[in-house]
Amino acid sequence: xxxxxxxxxxxxxxxxxxxxxxxxxxxxxxxxxxxxxxxxxxxxxxxxxxxxxxxxxxxxxxxxxxxxxxxxxxxxxxxxxxxxxxxxxxxxxxxxxxxxxxxxxxxxxxxxxxxxxxxxxxxxxxxxxxxxxxxxxxxxxxxxxxxxxxxxxxxxxxxxxxxxxxxxxxxxxxxxxxxxxxxxxxxxxxxxxxxxxxxxxxxxxxxxxxxxxxxxxxxxxxxxxxxxxxxxxxxxxxxxxxxxxxxxxxxxxxxxxxxxxxxxxxxxxxxxxxxxxxxxxxxxxxxxxxxxxxxxxxxxxxxxxxxxxxxxxxxxxxxxxxxxxxxxxxxxxxxxxxxxxxxxxxxxxxxxxxxxxxxxxxxxxxxxxxxxxxxxxxxxxxxxxxxxxxxxxxxxxxxxxxxxxxxxxxxxxxxxxxxxxx
Ligand SMILES: [Zn+2]
Numbered sequence: 001x002x003x004x005x006x007x008x009x010x011x012x013x014x015x016x017x018x019x020x021x022x023x024x025x026x027x028x029x030x031x032x033x034x035x036x037x038x039x040x041x042x043x044x045x046x047x048x049x050x051x052x053x054x055x056x057x058x059x060x061x062x063x064x065x066x067x068x069x070x071x072x073x074x075x076x077x078x079x080x081x082x083x084x085x086x087x088x089x090x091x092x093x094x095x096x097x098x099x100x101x102x103x104x105x106x107x108x109x110x111x112x113x114x115x116x117x118x119x120x121x122x123x124x125x126x127x128x129x130x131x132x133x134x135x136x137x138x139x140x141x142x143x144x145x146x147x148x149x150x151x152x153x154x155x156x157x158x159x160x161x162x163x164x165x166x167x168x169x170x171x172x173x174x175x176x177x178x179x180x181x182x183x184x185x186x187x188x189x190x191x192x193x194x195x196x197x198x199x200x201x202x203x204x205x206x207x208x209x210x211x212x213x214x215x216x217x218x219x220x221x222x223x224x225x226x227x228x229x230x231x232x233x234x235x236x237x238x239x240x241x242x243x244x245x246x247x248x249x250x251x252x253x254x255x256x257x258x259x260x261x262x263x264x265x266x267x268x269x270x271x272x273x274x275x276x277x278x279x280x281x282x283x284x285x286x287x288x289x290x291x292x293x294x295x296x297x298x299x300x301x302x303x304x305x306x307x308x309x310x311x312x313x314x315x316x317x318x319x320x321x322x323x324x325x326x327x328x329x330x331x332x333x334x335x336x337x338x339x340x341x342x343x344x345x346x347x348x349x350x351x352x353x354x355x356x357x358x359x360x361x362x363x364x365x366x367x368x369x370x371x372x373x374x375x376x377x378x379x380x381x382x383x384x385x386x387x388x389x390x391x392x393x394x395x396x397x398x399x400x401x402x403x404x405x406x407x408x409x410x411x412x413x414x415x416x417x418x419x420x421x422x
Pocket of ligand 1: 045046047125359361
């Protein structure tokens with residue numbers, strides 16, 4: 001997800017309409033728009049919230065690093081107070097009465113949200129799936145960052161946001177230890193990799209996970225080295241030395257295991273939330289050495305969020321056989337005309353590796369719950385796709401038939417192939 005803060009009190013009392021709903025637009029060919037609206041999508045990345053009964057503890061497993069304690073940032077326009085699109089979305093989702101819908105549908109509530117968005121399957125980036133998020137409507141993508149930090153992290157924390165993040169990672173690692181039946185840090189790196197890391201990945205796979213997600217860009221730059229095992233072992237055993245080398249070694253182990261188990265590796269790429277976020281460290285170009293490593297060619301990597309603002313650079317990475325991207329979050333933070341330009345470049349280059357996604361996230365419920373964010377991102381993403389295909393059609397780059405085919409590929413077929421879905 002892309003985090004930012006969004007107080008909703010004023011937003012909910014405003015009553016403007018979404019400007020784009022009223023705009024006559026010839027930017028999208030009407031036949032293309034109709035075709036795109038009809039396609040049942042596979043959403044490559046989102047954070048759906050599990051429906052819970054009033055007597056239950058509210059769900060908090062929709063992210064390993066939830067938004068709660070970030071220092072304020074200058075918010076981008078589309079996510080600011082009073083966003084007319086969010087207000088329109090709130091009115092549109094269950095006719096503005098999510099509470100009534102939650103009562104009516106109970107455990108089927110989240111599935112009904114997908115039905116409303118014409119999304120067949122949503123990849124759910126969550127700590128655990130849980131009841132109310134049934135497969136295959138929801139496909140699990142758990143978090144793997146915590147496994148990279150078997151040593152105390154005080155030395156790598158650089159600001160208050162990271163302090164909160166690393167505390168959460170420590171909690172998640174403790175959970176992975178417990179689930180693996182390991183009571184304390186194993187004596188050797190090999191034992192740790194086998195008893196905790198491999199065991200966790202296998203459990204995830206057995207529970208239906210289709211990929212592992214890294215929120216690495218929130219914790220450290222995406223530049224991942226290729227250290228000697230002896231270096232990593234020394235740091236693991238002694239607790240001193242180059243911690244980054246140990247992290248890199250563990251990451252590579254995870255990436256190899258994911259390839260072996262048939263799970264993709266998802267990376268947050270591009271800008272993220274919080275005023276301390278290291279944008280330069282989120283540049284997807286930093287991943288190129290991984291993609292170029294012959295030993296990792298059996299692992300498929302997906303660069304989430306289209307790497308914005310490095311979307312054009314990311315285009316070139318699509319030629320790596322195991323590199324994919326989605327345009328989640330761009331569909332919510334950036335306007336369709338902007339997203340369409342990125343999409344067009346990708347579709348003109350390697351369209352088989354481009355995946356639709358929303359990053360539906362409960363930023364500030366009830367006005368900006370995962371339902372509203374998903375609603376806006378779904379409309380916006382489909383419009384951006386329509387704009388890109390229309391422009392390509394009008395410039396005589398593609399036929400109408402090819403436009404329809406590309407729409408199906410981006411909205412569902414590319415994801416079906418990548419994850420081996422029916
Ligand atoms: Zn996300």
